Amino acid sequence: MALRQFKLPDVGEGLTDGEILQWLVSVGDSVTVNQPLCEVETAKAAVELPSPYAGTVTELLFEPGTTVDVGTPIITIDTGGDAPAPAPAGDGAAPAAESAEPAAGLIGGAAPGGRTAVLVGYGPRNTEARRRPRRAVHDAPAPVGADYGSGGQDRPPLLATAPDATVKPVRHGGLEVGRQAEAHARAEAAAPSRPVSPGHGRVRPLAKPPVRKLARDLGVDLAALTGSGAGGVITREDVTAAAAGPRTAPAQVEEQAPEQVLEQVPDLAAVPTPAAAPVAGERVPVKGVRKATAAAMVASAFTAPHVTEFLTVDVTRMMKLRSEIAARPQFAGVKVSPLLFVAKALLLAARRHPMVNSSWDEQAQEIVVHGQVNLGIAAATPRGLIVPNVKGADRLSMAELAAALTELTETARAGRTAPADMTGGTITITNVGVFGVDTGTPILNPGESAILAFGAVREMPWVHKGKVRVRQVTQLALSFDHRVIDGELGSRFLADVGALLSDPRTALAY
Amino acid sequence: MSVSSATTEMVDPVPGAAAPHLPQQPDLVQLLTPEGERVEHPDYPLDVSAEELRGLYRDLVLVRRWDVEATALQRQGELGIWASLLGQEAAQIGAGRAMADGDMAFPTYREHGVAWTRGVDPLHVISLFRGVDNGGWDPIATGFNLYTVVIGAQCLHATGYAMGLQRDGAETATLAFLGDGATSQGEVNESFIWAASFSAPVVFFCQNNQYAISVPLERQSRVPLYQRAAGFGFPGVRVDGNDVLAVLAVTRAALTAAREGQGPTFIEAFTYRMGAHTTSDDPTRYRLASELEEWKLRDPIARVKAHLSRTGIADADFFDAVEAEADELAQRIRSGTTEMTDPPGTAMFDQVYAEQTPLVAAQQAQFEAYQASFEGSEH
Numbered sequence: 001m002a003l004r005q006f007k008l009p010d011v012g013e014g015l016t017d018g019e020i021l022q023w024l025v026s027v028g029d030s031v032t033v034n035q036p037l038c039e040v041e042t043a044k045a046a047v048e049l050p051s052p053y054a055g056t057v058t059e060l061l062f063e064p065g066t067t068v069d070v071g072t073p074i075i076t077i078d079t080g081g082d083a084p085a086p087a088p089a090g091d092g093a094a095p096a097a098e099s100a101e102p103a104a105g106l107i108g109g110a111a112p113g114g115r116t117a118v119l120v121g122y123g124p125r126n127t128e129a130r131r132r133p134r135r136a137v138h139d140a141p142a143p144v145g146a147d148y149g150s151g152g153q154d155r156p157p158l159l160a161t162a163p164d165a166t167v168k169p170v171r172h173g174g175l176e177v178g179r180q181a182e183a184h185a186r187a188e189a190a191a192p193s194r195p196v197s198p199g200h201g202r203v204r205p206l207a208k209p210p211v212r213k214l215a216r217d218l219g220v221d222l223a224a225l226t227g228s229g230a231g232g233v234i235t236r237e238d239v240t241a242a243a244a245g246p247r248t249a250p251a252q253v254e255e256q257a258p259e260q261v262l263e264q265v266p267d268l269a270a271v272p273t274p275a276a277a278p279v280a281g282e283r284v285p286v287k288g289v290r291k292a293t294a295a296a297m298v299a300s301a302f303t304a305p306h307v308t309e310f311l312t313v314d315v316t317r318m319m320k321l322r323s324e325i326a327a328r329p330q331f332a333g334v335k336v337s338p339l340l341f342v343a344k345a346l347l348l349a350a351r352r353h354p355m356v357n358s359s360w361d362e363q364a365q366e367i368v369v370h371g372q373v374n375l376g377i378a379a380a381t382p383r384g385l386i387v388p389n390v391k392g393a394d395r396l397s398m399a400e401l402a403a404a405l406t407e408l409t410e411t412a413r414a415g416r417t418a419p420a421d422m423t424g425g426t427i428t429i430t431n432v433g434v435f436g437v438d439t440g441t442p443i444l445n446p447g448e449s450a451i452l453a454f455g456a457v458r459e460m461p462w463v464h465k466g467k468v469r470v471r472q473v474t475q476l477a478l479s480f481d482h483r484v485i486d487g488e489l490g491s492r493f494l495a496d497v498g499a500l501l502s503d504p505r506t507a508l509a510y
Numbered sequence: 511m512s513v514s515s516a517t518t519e520m521v522d523p524v525p526g527a528a529a530p531h532l533p534q535q536p537d538l539v540q541l542l543t544p545e546g547e548r549v550e551h552p553d554y555p556l557d558v559s560a561e562e563l564r565g566l567y568r569d570l571v572l573v574r575r576w577d578v579e580a581t582a583l584q585r586q587g588e589l590g591i592w593a594s595l596l597g598q599e600a601a602q603i604g605a606g607r608a609m610a611d612g613d614m615a616f617p618t619y620r621e622h623g624v625a626w627t628r629g630v631d632p633l634h635v636i637s638l639f640r641g642v643d644n645g646g647w648d649p650i651a652t653g654f655n656l657y658t659v660v661i662g663a664q665c666l667h668a669t670g671y672a673m674g675l676q677r678d679g680a681e682t683a684t685l686a687f688l689g690d691g692a693t694s695q696g697e698v699n700e701s702f703i704w705a706a707s708f709s710a711p712v713v714f715f716c717q718n719n720q721y722a723i724s725v726p727l728e729r730q731s732r733v734p735l736y737q738r739a740a741g742f743g744f745p746g747v748r749v750d751g752n753d754v755l756a757v758l759a760v761t762r763a764a765l766t767a768a769r770e771g772q773g774p775t776f777i778e779a780f781t782y783r784m785g786a787h788t789t790s791d792d793p794t795r796y797r798l799a800s801e802l803e804e805w806k807l808r809d810p811i812a813r814v815k816a817h818l819s820r821t822g823i824a825d826a827d828f829f830d831a832v833e834a835e836a837d838e839l840a841q842r843i844r845s846g847t848t849e850m851t852d853p854p855g856t857a858m859f860d861q862v863y864a865e866q867t868p869l870v871a872a873q874q875a876q877f878e879a880y881q882a883s884f885e886g887s888e889h
C-alpha cells in the first residue's frame with residue numbers, strides 16, 4: 001500500500017493558513033480524484049478542496065474547527081499499489097525531491113532539510129520553520145551588488161536578535177518578511193524566557209503619520225503595540241482596537257505575531273457570560289470571524305453615538321397566541337418561536353417608523369432610509385457571531401417569515417451561511433434570551449441604525465388587571481444611532497414593539 | 511430633530527439586486543436559442559456544416575473540462591492561481607474559430623478557449639499559472655500572443671500590430687480580447703481612437719461577463735458597451751456570448767471587414783462568468799445565487815447539445831466519445847502539470863532580451879555567486 005498525504009494548499013494568493021470547517025469524507029471512505037474532501041475557510045473565502053488522489057482515506061489529521069498552516073498535511077490517503085504511487089504524482093513537492101526521498105509523503109516523513117521544494121509561488125512549506133540559517137548581516141557575502149538593494153543593513157533586524165533563528169534570508173519581498181516575523185514569533189513563544197528588548201531594538205515603532213496622530217489623539221502608546229500590517233507596521237485598526245480594548249499587557253509587547261492578541265471585545269450576543277478576563281496565562285488568538293466581529297464592533301461603537309432604552313413587557317398573550325399559531329397547518333415544519341413574534345412586531349413597528357430602518361451616510365451627509373427591511377438575526381455559531389439577514393422581511397407573511405428564520409438559523413448553525421446573506425442588513429435583532437439573560441446594551445451592526453435585544457421570557461409577579469399575578473414577562477432593549485434616531489422616535493418605536501407583544505391584537509389597528 | 515438638516519431619500523438597500531440581467535434586447539444577435547433552436551438573423555447568415563457543428567461542440571466540452579481540471583489543480587496546490595473561463599466557452603470558441611490562419615489574437619489572461627482553437631497546448635498555458643514560465647507557446651507560430659495580465663494593455667498591442675499589418679499590405683487582421691472592466695481603462699480608449707483614425711484592421715472582442723471582479727457593469731457604463739463604439743466612429747455589435755454560432759458569424763464578418771480595409775469593429779459578447787474571477791476570489795460576496803441560476807439556463811454547451819440531438823447531427827455515441835476524450839485530456843493535464851520541473855533560478859535572465867546584454871550577463875553572474883554562497887548550508 002502507498003500512503004499519500006495531502007497538504008493544505010494556498011488556495012488564494014499568499015494565504016498562510018486556513019480553518020477546516022468540515023470533512024466531507026470519513027476514514028475508510030474510498031475517494032476519487034477531484035472528489036471534494038473538506039471545506040476550508042481562509043481569509044478570502046470558504047472553498048472545497050478536491051482530492052488529488054484516488055484511494056481510501058486512512059486518516060483525517062485535524063478536527064473541524066482547527067486552523068492549519070498552509071503546507072501542513074491534513075489527510076492521509078492509501079492509494080493502493082506499491083509506493084511511490086504512479087499517476088497523479090506530486091503532493092506539492094517537486095518530483096525530483098520526491099524521487100530523492102522515497103519516504104517523503106509518508107506520515108511524519110519530513111522532506112530532507114525540513115523544507116519541501118516547491119514549484120509554485122507561496123506553495124507548500126513545512127511548518128517546523130526549519131529554514132536556511134540566516135547569516136549575520138555583516139559577514140554575509142555582499143549579495144549581488146548595489147543594483148539589488150544590497151539588503152540587510154537598514155532592514156528591521158527581525159531575526160538578527162536570535163542568532164540561532166533558523167529562517168531564510170530576506171529575499172522574497174514582503175510576504176517572506178511576514179513569514180519570518182511569524183516564524184520568529186513562534187520561536188519567541190517557544191522560548192519565552194529569552195530576554196528580548198521591546199521592538200527588538202527598533203527605536204521607533206513602524207506606523208504611518210496619520211496613524212501616529214490617531215494614536216496620539218487616543219492616548220495609545222505605539223511602542224506598546226504589535227503591528228498587524230505587513231512587516232509589523234502598526235495599522236489604524238491596531239490603534240483603535242488598543243484604544244477600545246483593555247490596556248495591553250507589557251508582556252505582549254515582545255510578540256511579533258502578525259495576529260493581534262486582544263482580550264475579547266465585549267459583545268453581547270456572542271458572549272453570553274460577562275467577558276471575564278482570560279485565565280492567567282491563556283492567550284486567545286484573534287482571527288477569522290472573531291477578528292471581523294471585533295473590528296466591526298469597535299468601528300460601530302466609535303462612530304455611531306449609541307443610546308439604549310429598555311422596556312419590560314408582559315408577553316403572556318403573545319405566548320398563548322404562539323401555541324395557537326404553532327398548531328395551524330401552514331406552520332407545520334417551521335419553528336414558531338418567541339423570536340418570530342418579536343421579529344414580526346419589529347417589522348410592523350418599523351413600517352410605522354421607517355426612519356429606524358435607515359443608515360447614516362457620512363460621506364454624503366445624508367440619511368438613507370431603506371426601501372425594504374433586511375432583518376438581521378445575530379446568531380451564535382461555532383465560527384463565532386454572525387448576523388445573517390432575511391432580505392425583504394417586511395414583505396413576508398408570518399408563515400414565510402417563520403420559514404425564513406428557521407432556515408437562516410439552521411444554515412448559520414451548520415456554518416454554511418453565504419457571505420451575501422450577511423451583507424445588506426438594515427436592522428437587527430439579537431436574541432440574548434436564549435442564553436437565559438434578561439437584557440443588555442447591544443452594539444449596532446455597522447451601517448445600521450437600530451438593534452433590538454430580546455431577553456428571556458420568565459414567569460414573574462406582575463400587576464395584571466389590578467392584581468398581582470404570575471405572568472410571562474420579558475425585557476426589550478433597543479440601541480439606536482442617535483445621529484439618525486432621536487429619543488422620541490426611538491421611544492415610540494420601542495413602545496410600539498412592546499405594545500404589539502403584550503397585546504398582539506394591536507396589530508389590527510396598524 | 512437630528513434629521514432635519516439632512517436630506518432623506520429612498521434607495522434600494524441591495525445595490526444591483528434589482529438589476530436586469532438580460533433585459534429586452536432587440537439588438538442582440540442570436541442564431542441558436544438557449545433551447546437549442548436555430549434562428550436566422552438578416553445581417554449574419556451562417557452556413558455551418560454538420561461536421562463543423564460537432565467540432566464546435568467538441569471544442570466547448572474539452573475546453574470546459576480543461577478549465578475544471580485546472581481549477582481543481584489550483585485547489586490542490588499545484589497551480590498558483592487560475593482564471594476560470596466557465597460560462598464563457600462559446601464566446602471564446604466562436605471568436606477563435608472565426609480567425610483565419612494569418613490572423614493574430616491578443617488575449618487577456620482568460621482566453622484559454624481561444625488558445626485551444628489556435629492549437630496552443632493546454633500545458634503551455636498551465637505552466638504560466640504554475641509559475642514555471644511566462645507562457646510556453648510560440649506567439650508567431652500559433653497566431654496567439656502571450657497572455658497580458660495588465661488590464662487592457664493588449665488592445666494597444668493589437669492596434670499597433672494591426673497598423674503594422676496595414677503597412678505591410680497584409681490581408682490579415684488582429685483580434686483584441688478584453689473584458690467589460692477593461693473598457694474603463696485609458697489605454698483601451700486610446701486604442702479605439704488610434705484604430706478608428708487609421709482604420710486599422712483590428713476587431714475588439716469584448717467578453718462582457720457582467721463583473722469587473724466584483725464591480726457590476728452598470729457601475730461602469732451608463733450605456734450598453736456596444737453603443738460606445740459609435741462615439742469612436744466604428745460599428746459596435748452586441749452578440750449573445752453564450753451562442754457559439756452567433757459569435758462565430760459576427761466575429762467572422764468583423765474580421766472580414768477588417769481585412770478588406772473597412773476598419774475596426776467592436777463586438778460585445780454578452781455572457782456571464784459562472785465561476786470566480788480567479789481562484790482567489792469568492793463571488794458569493796457580491797452576487798446573488800439567483801442570478802447564477804438564471805444564467806445556468808443559458809448554458810453555452812447545453813444549447814449546442816440540444817441542437818445536435820434534436821437535429822440528429824450527433825448521437826449518444828458521439829457525446830460519449832467526446833466525454834471520454836475530455837477525461838483523457840484532463841488526465842493528460844493532471845499528470846503533465848505535476849510532472850513539470852522547477853526551472854533553474856537563472857532562467858529568468860534568458861528571456862529579458864533576444865540576445866544577452868553585458869548588464870544582464872553581469873547580473874546573472876552576481877546572482878549565481880549569491881546562490882552559490884548557500885552551497886553546503888542546511889536548507
